[in-house]
Amino acid sequence: MANIKSAKKRILVNETKAARNKAIKSKVKTYVKKVESAVANNDAEAAAVALREATVEINKAGSKGVYHKNTCSRKISRLSKAVNKIS
Structure with a gap:
């Protein structure tokens, strides 16, 4: 356990940031699952929407520093590729 005041503050700040990152990652995963389920059902319209x-949410996560920009690009690319296959 930390004894120094600044170390105690870092622990609190890190917990706050970790909770925020976890919430954002969870949101992104939910949107990705929606795309994947639409692709699995061969519903091109729903998949496109x-x-x-999902692209908006992934880009938001990237701009907030939750994901690296290349990770965002890769996720979007893979989803786009899957949607384009069923179109």
Whole structure:
């Protein structure tokens, strides 16, 4: 356990940031699952709509520093590829 005041503060700040990152990652995963389920059902319209929503959420996560920009690009690319296959 930390004894120094600044170390105690770092622990609190890190917990706050970790909770925020976890919430954002969870949100992204939910949107990704929506796209994947639409692709699995061969529903091109629903998949396209879900892809647009997922892209926005993934880019937001990237701009907030939760994901690296290349990770965001890779996720979007893979989803786009899957949606384009069923179209």
